[in-house]
Amino acid sequence: MSAVSRPVVALLVSLTIYGVVLGSFSDYMKLKPIEEKLGYLPSTSFLRYASADHKELVGASLVMKVIMYFGGIAEKQQANVIVQPPDYRGMSGILHGAVKLDPYNMDAYYFAQSFLTWEVKQYKIANDLLDYGMKYRSWDWMLPFFAGFNSSYFMRDYPAAATYYKRAGELSGSDLSKLLAGRYMQEAGQTELAIAYLTTMEKGERNQSVRRNYQLRLSAFKEVRKIEMARDRFKEAKGYLPTTVEQLSQGGFLSTVPLDPYGGQFYLEADGKVATTSKFAFAGAKKAAKQNAGETR
Known part of the structure; x- marks a missing residue:
């Protein structure tokens, strides 16, 4: 082998080894397990005092913190990357704190509804939070719509479901809510109700990771x-x-x-x-x- 060709061969070998190592490292980083953290949150009383005239901004940042945290975990789970289970208790605590700072925050109620019911199965806590929101967001027909769904689909409390759906129908003018108010006094049509509910949730969701979760569950219920x-x-x-x-x-x-x-x-x-x-x-x-x-x- 000539003196000129030896450096060329060495360079090619080095590049090949580099490519193999880099490719393996990239694959490892894609599949590397992660552990998302919510971090420490001061008490709501302290935040209310410290945020002064910026309670809405602080409340919104807390909600975004939870959504980003859950979205990161959801993406890893869908990619079959092992992660620690979400800190649902911490998520719930932060969202409850957020609405104490700003009871008009729409995203807090909508997102809490998505995981407190399907993921944690804390239906009463979800409805208590929705009831709290209804005191302030008195125009928002989706809050009683969600509470009506929880009452009928999960809790089998059809009189309560009828009351919530009646309120949702009065606020929205929706024939669907008005029909559900009477229909779900009975135990029939649970899957149809779930499909109607998830369709509403999916259309109103702005976070793409959470929206994909809705779409996945919706496709399952259609089957x-x-x-x-x-x-x-x-x-x-x-x-x-x-x-x-x-x-x-x-x-x-x-x-x-x-x-x-x-x-x-x-x-x-x-x-x-x-x-x-x-x-x-x-x-x-x-x-x-x-x-x-x-x-x-």
Whole structure:
């Protein structure tokens, strides 16, 4: 090998090694687990005193802090990067503090509704916060709409749901809210209500990470509704409930077996209710997969 070619070869080898190392490092950084932190928050009393005439600004910054925190975790979860579970208690505390500083802050109520119900299952806390907001945002029809959904879909408190929906209808002039006020005194149509609710939430959400969460859950519920409608047609034709989703597909009541976007498998419970192994969460699908793997060993 000539003296001239040796440096060239060495350079090419070095560049190749550099590319391999850099590529591996980049892949590692993309998948590197992170732990988001909410940080320390002074008491609401101190913040109210310290913020003086800037309570609205401080309240808005607290809400943005929580949204950015949750959005960062949601993006990592969707990318299958392991992170610490969100600090829901801390998120709730900060949002409650934010509305004490500025009870008119729209984003605080809307975002609290999104995670206190679906993620934390603290329905009463969510409705208490919405009730607080209704005292100030007396024109905002979405607050009683959300409270009505929580009361009917989660809490099965249909008289309360009717009251909330009636108020939402009076404020918005929406025929949907007025119809829901009477309709959801009964236990029928829960999935339709969820779809109507999530559609409203998705359209009004400005944070893209949270909006994608709504879209994902909305697509899952639409698949559930397909199965429910097929189940009802099966029962009407056969006189009894089907036992499996596959039975609906094989009988021509479903063109294809709907797919759970969370990665789980839809199935029918003994009473005909449509459920999924994912429990409408990525973590639920992973847990079910591990359990199934253990059973097959």
